[in-house]
Structure formats: structure tokens, C-alpha cells
Amino acid sequence: MDTPQAYDVVILGTGPAGLQAAIHAARKKVSVLVLGKETKSSLFHAHIENFCCIFNVPGEEILNTGRQQAAGFGAQFLEEDVLSIIQQAKGFELQTESGATIRTSALIIATGTHRNRLGVKGEKEFIGKGVSYCVDCDGNFYKGQTVAVVGNESAAVDGALTLTGIAAQVHLVCDRLDVSDALKTRMENSRVTIHAGKKVARIQGDQEVESLLLQDGVSIKVNGVFIELGAKGLLQLATTLGIALDDEMRYVRTDKGQATNLPGIYAAGDICGPPWQMAKAVGEGCVAGINAAAFARGSNRSQ
Numbered sequence: 001m002d003t004p005q006a007y008d009v010v011i012l013g014t015g016p017a018g019l020q021a022a023i024h025a026a027r028k029k030v031s032v033l034v035l036g037k038e039t040k041s042s043l044f045h046a047h048i049e050n051f052c053c054i055f056n057v058p059g060e061e062i063l064n065t066g067r068q069q070a071a072g073f074g075a076q077f078l079e080e081d082v083l084s085i086i087q088q089a090k091g092f093e094l095q096t097e098s099g100a101t102i103r104t105s106a107l108i109i110a111t112g113t114h115r116n117r118l119g120v121k122g123e124k125e126f127i128g129k130g131v132s133y134c135v136d137c138d139g140n141f142y143k144g145q146t147v148a149v150v151g152n153e154s155a156a157v158d159g160a161l162t163l164t165g166i167a168a169q170v171h172l173v174c175d176r177l178d179v180s181d182a183l184k185t186r187m188e189n190s191r192v193t194i195h196a197g198k199k200v201a202r203i204q205g206d207q208e209v210e211s212l213l214l215q216d217g218v219s220i221k222v223n224g225v226f227i228e229l230g231a232k233g234l235l236q237l238a239t240t241l242g243i244a245l246d247d248e249m250r251y252v253r254t255d256k257g258q259a260t261n262l263p264g265i266y267a268a269g270d271i272c273g274p275p276w277q278m279a280k281a282v283g284e285g286c287v288a289g290i291n292a293a294a295f296a297r298g299s300n301r302s303q
């Protein structure tokens with residue numbers, strides 16, 4: 001097995017919060033790795049007109065500039081999603097979608113918000129009655145049953161693979177797969193039944209979910225449907241780590257220094273709640289970057 005790469009600060013997210021955090025942390029002369037995909041940032045398709053000193057600039061351009069700035073100060077980038085985070089005696093260990101293991105003293109979560117509804121008939125009606133948005137939270141309810149996962153990215157494939165250890169039969173419905181080759185190969189070698197190039201038309205049932213109707217008219221009998229759109233979201237990552245969320249379980253709770261309840265873990269940007277604005281994301285990223293770098297320096301000294 002490859003030796004895990006180790007960093008002082010790892011940042012999840014290459015949006016404005018993650019990039020600003022990377023700039024401030026890297027300037028403190030600690031090693032910094034930024035994970036995530038630029039095209040998945042909310043900013044990527046936006047045009048920014050209300051950020052001080054920037055007027056009508058495409059989000060993609062802002063993100064490219066931010067990345068160059070952070071790289072110029074020494075931050076490294078890896079365009080991959082993180083699938084799991086495990087707390088260790090000292091620091092944290094992360095697994096990425098290609099199977100890489102990364103260790104870090106401090107972690108900044110800047111993964112943005114998820115607007116992960118599928119938007120089909122039956123979805124809202126069956127939430128909690130067979131429709132779920134979190135395999136890690138609800139997967140165990142489906143021991144020995146038949147489930148489907150809907151999604152094209154790492155969260156869906158990882159979710160389907162996790163469910164093969166729980167459910168009797170696992171279907172993956174994906175329009176077009178967008179994951180690393182390593183994750184794709186793992187899935188193709190698993191017992192997941194893949195419905196590629198397919199879209200869901202509706203989720204059906206009486207009191208609970210009974211089947212999934214695809215747009216081509218095929219119906220799949222299922223007891224549960226997991227909607228896993230995009231990368232692994234906050235809820236999944238937080239569930240395993242024990243990061244405190246707000247009362248509605250939607251955002252990370254932080255103090256004024258962007259620290260979460262877990263020493264060494266900071267959060268910034270949309271993941272910390274509204275207003276969902278670049279100005280707020282950048283401000284919080286700055287604070288998180290400075291404090292995570294200080295934490296990493298302190299913990300390295302005490303080793």
C-alpha cells in the first residue's frame with residue numbers, strides 16, 4: 001500500500017471559502033492541500049456583481065485566479081472528492097475517491113451547500129418512508145432488502161458500494177457517470193446492478209416506496225431509494241466524525257474563529273449557513289485558514 005501523504009492543513013472545497021483559506025494558511029508557511037472540483041463550486045456558473053471591488057466578473061475566472069494565488073503561496077491541489085474522514089489519536093485521515101489516503105493535523109471544511117433534490121414525483125411524499133439522502137445515516141434500515149441509489153458522482157457510487165454490505169440487491173441509476181477511474185472499476189467489480197444512461201421519472205408506492213419508474217418505462221422494485229447527488233455532503237461526513245450541526249441539522253456550527261466543536265476542524269462558507277454569498281465565504285475562509293495553520297503549528301510542536 002502507498003504511504004499516506006501528510007499535510008499540516010487539508011481543505012475540502014475549491015470554492016471561494018476554500019481558496020481564501022488556502023491563501024491565508026499557505027502564507028503561514030504550513031503545508032496545505034486543497035481537495036475538490038472547481039466546476040462543482042456554486043460560483044462556477046455565477047456572475048459576481050456585489051462583491052466589493054469586483055464587478056460583473058465570471059465566477060470561473062474568479063476561481064481560476066484564486067487557485068493561481070493559492071498555488072503561488074505553495075498550496076497544492078488534488079481534484080478529487082473525499083469519501084471519508086477518520087479522527088486519529090493525532091489529526092485526521094482522509095480517503096479520496098481514487099483510493100488515496102491523506103493525513104492532516106488540521107482540517108477545513110468548505111464544501112458549500114447541497115441543493116440535492118431530484119425533483120421527481122414521489123420524492124417529497126416518501127421522505128422518511130423509503131426516500132433518503134444519506135446512505136451512511138439510513139443504510140442499515142435496509143438489511144437484506146432491495147435498494148436503489150440515484151446519482152452520477154462519487155457520493156452515489158460510494159453509497160452503492162457501501163450498501164452492497166447491507167442490502168440483498170443494490171441498483172445504481174445514473175444518467176452519466178462522473179467519478180474517478182478507480183471508483184468506477186471498484187463498482188464494476190461489485191454486485192451493484194448499474195442502470196447507465198437512465199433517468200428516474202417517478203418514485204412509486206402506497207404507504208412506502210415500492211418501486212422506481214425510469215423514463216424509458218422500466219420499473220425497478222425497491223424498498224428504498226437513496227438520492228445521492230454530487231459529492232459526499234456535510235451530513236455524511238459529519239455523521240461519522242461527530243461535528244456539531246445547527247438545530248435543523250443543515251449547517252456546521254462554528255465559533256467566531258470558525259472552529260467547530262472538534263479541535264482541529266474548522267468550517268467556512270455556505271456550509272456554515274446563509275447568507276450564501278461570496279463575501280461571507282471569503283471572510284470565513286480567511287479566519288479559518290489563519291486559525292487552522294496556527295492549530296497545525298501548535299500540534300506539530302507538541303508531537
Ligand SMILES: Cc1cc2nc3c(=O)[nH]c(=O)nc-3n(C[C@H](O)[C@H](O)[C@H](O)COP(=O)(O)OP(=O)(O)OC[C@H]3O[C@@H](n4cnc5c(N)ncnc54)[C@H](O)[C@@H]3O)c2cc1C
Binds near residue numbers: 043231
Ligand atoms: C447561480 C448562482 C449565482 C450566484 N450569484 C452570487 C452573487 O452574485 N454574489 C455572491 O456573493 N454569491 C453568489 N452566489 C453564491 C456563491 O457562489 C456562494 O455563496 C459561494 O460560492 C460559496 O462558496 P463556498 O466556498 O462555501 O462553496 P462552493 O463555492 O459551493 O464550493 C464548494 C466546494 O466544495 C467541494 N466539495 C464538495 N463536497 C466535497 C467532498 N466530499 N470532497 C471534496 N470537496 C468537496 C466542491 O467540489 C467545491 O469545490 C451564487 C450562487 C449561484 C449558484
